[in-house]
Amino acid sequence: MNDFSTVIIGGGVSGLTCAKYLYDKGMSFLILEGSDTLGGRVRTDRVEGFRLDRGFQVLLTNYTEARKILNYNDLDLRYFDSGALIKAKKGFMKVQNPFKNKAAYFSMAFSSVGSLSDKLKIRKLAKQVADIPDEAFFSMSDTDTLTFLKEYGWSNQMINNFFRPFFGGVFLENDLSTSSNFFQFVFKQFFKGEVALPSDGIEEIPKQMSGMLPKEQIRLNAPVKYIEGNQVFLEGGEVISADRVVIATDPHTAANLLGEDTAYQYQINTCTYFSAEYSPMKNQRFIILNPDRKGVVHNICVPSDISPKYGAAGKALISVSTQGLDKIDERQHIARIKRELFEWFGAQVNVWQHLRTYHLTEALVKFQAGTEKQNLKLGENLYRCGDYLAYPSLNGAMQTGREVAEMISEI
Structure with a gap:
């Protein structure tokens, strides 16, 4: 039986983030990754x-x-160039970010993606969200994105030509049923940063993160069968004892390890x-x-x-x-x-x-209106992290990993 301070089950982005912050605090850890590569979906x-x-x-x-x-x-x-090309009946319409390219104000004003009023509302919303802290978005009251867009005053033409295809691609859904809080958070990211x-x-992201950590504290091909108290039982029969356990897996694996019957959409x-x-x-x-x-x-x-x-x-x-x-x-x-x-x-x-x-x-x-952040601390010595517990994004995965590491380091 091996003893470790913190065992992190899962070597995806949230698990790697947790490990990095623990390492920076001088705390010991062991990552157990069930597959042959780190990164989870980021591959x-x-x-x-x-x-x-x-x-x-x-x-x-x-x-x-x-x-x-x-x-x-x-x-x-x-x-990427800032903006997008939108398929039209003949050719493509170009929508550029006017905050990155001043000449884009002129091109947007005369594009047929929406009315001039629609385009001015884009500028208005960008200014509104620019200085809102990321975490603050998710404590605001929300509705679905489509309702938010309509209530803000955008025309159906603008919604169908731009918002539905662009943010539908981000949210991976066409109805814009995703929370308006997440929409505003993502809207800010596009206007203030680059794509x-x-x-x-893309796997260079988890590769860089793992390169910040001692190799001997990362084990691949080490699937976990179950956990019992502070003991972690691997598929091969090995048992690892830890002061704390962090579950940083996909939702299904986490539910199985926790004995939960949680059904995510x-x-x-x-x-x-x-x-x-x-x-x-x-x-x-x-x-x-x-x-x-x-x-x-x-x-x-x-x-x-x-x-x-x-x-x-x-x-x-x-x-x-x-x-x-x-x-x-x-x-x-x-x-x-x-x-x-x-x-x-x-x-x-x-x-x-x-x-x-x-x-x-x-x-x-799915991150629909009314979705609340889930608890990351499940017991005295049991934690979990992953973007599904906050909001679906690389940022959400990293945030929950950091927060769990901070909880542990404060003990």
């Missing part, structure tokens, strides 16, 4: 030389928690990757949004335009995202994507090669 696969993030993921550089713990220079961040990718893939996302001889984006590093949410293509981007390392042998990497598909026939799904994008980009789509499809049935825990 990047290598397929035929391409780097494929497991689902379309980005880093919002204004995240308070990320700025506390990550070294952005060492991540070699590469940035970025580490040049070598999830948003579904399907991310499909293609290789192409060249990018269809013509040197524009935007995400393209599709206002027609009945289509199979909800948004598209070219990660290799952001960082060439995502591509391979001079070829471009295309990422196509779809929300809400309960089931998927991969061949039919790929064919539908190509038919739709043929209308967007023409015959070049016919020669795109499918690389991999990620059908994520539990991409994010």
Whole structure:
């Protein structure tokens, strides 16, 4: 039997964050990760030389928690252009962030994405949320995002052309039923920061975090069977005794370890990757949004335009995202994507090669109006962390990991 001060079950972002803050306080810990790699959902696969993030993921550089713990220079961040392209009946409409590019005020004023009044309201909301502390958003009264947008006065044209495809892509749902508090929090992040990718893939985030920790205090391929008091029982029969136990796993695993019958509701996302001889984006590093949410293509981007390392042998990497598909026939799904994008980009789509499809049935825990932050301390020596306990984001995962570490270090 081995003895440790704190055992952290799970080596995802929240577990790594907890470990980092404990380490900085000079406190001992052991991370037990059930798989062969750290990072949880924040992973990047290598397929035929391409780097494929497991689902379309980005880093919002204004995240308070990320700025506390990550070294952005060492991540070699590469940035999207600020704004988005919106598919129109003919071509695309460009919506830029006027707070990043003063010339965007002129282009937005004459775009058909919404009325001038709609665009002025964007500026108004940005000023309102700019100085609100991140935590304060989640203590305000809320409603669903769609109701908030309507009550704020945006037109249906603006909601359907911009807010639904853009924030529907962030929330991974098309009805905008997500809490308006989370909407305002995310709105602030987009307007105050940048949208970025580490040049070598999104998994460079947990790699950097694990590199801050002693290797001997991290164990991979160490699935936990159950916990009993301060003892942790591994699948292989080993028993580890600890002063404290932190559960930093996905919601299902956490519920099983705790003996809970908690049923979480999830948003579904399907991310499909293609290789192409060249990018269809013509040197524009935007995400393209599709206002027609009945289509199979909800948004598209070219990660290799952001960082060439995502591509391979001079070829471009295309990422196509779809929300809400309960089931998927991969061949039919790929064919539908190509038919739709043929209308967007023409015959070049016919020669795109499918690389991999990620059908994520539990991409994010739903965060609807009235959702409250859950307790992180479950007992005298038992804790848990993870974004599902606060709000679904990298920032939420890091925040809960930090808060648990602070609770432990104050003992």
